Amino acid sequence: MVTVAVLVVAVAILIFVFYWSGRYGGRGTVTGTSLRRGPRAHTTSRGRPKVGYEKREEAEVHARLLSKRDGVLMNVYQCGECAKWHVGHGR
Ligand SMILES: [Zn+2]
Numbered sequence: 001m002v003t004v005a006v007l008v009v010a011v012a013i014l015i016f017v018f019y020w021s022g023r024y025g026g027r028g029t030v031t032g033t034s035l036r037r038g039p040r041a042h043t044t045s046r047g048r049p050k051v052g053y054e055k056r057e058e059a060e061v062h063a064r065l066l067s068k069r070d071g072v073l074m075n076v077y078q079c080g081e082c083a084k085w086h087v088g089h090g091r
């Protein structure tokens with residue numbers, strides 16, 4: 001019976017972690033994650049790889065489009081992980 005109890009606790013922890021990440025990993029409260037990732041990360045706040053552009057000009061064109069569409073200042077930066085150019089929020 002001890003094994004069953006351990007399993008139940010493990011599943012409960014898993015559900016809790018999923019619930020927690022679903023609630024706090026999304027948009028809105030990104031302060032914690034963005035601090036850990038830094039503003040020039042290879043991944044988005046959702047942990048997925050960002051779109052990489054071979055040329056700075058390509059990224060800048062996209063950044064301008066996003067700035068116009070969302071009304072948020074976007075900037076471009078060269079990634080230290082994939083050496084491509086990513087679009088991120090301006091700081
Ligand atoms: Zn990258």
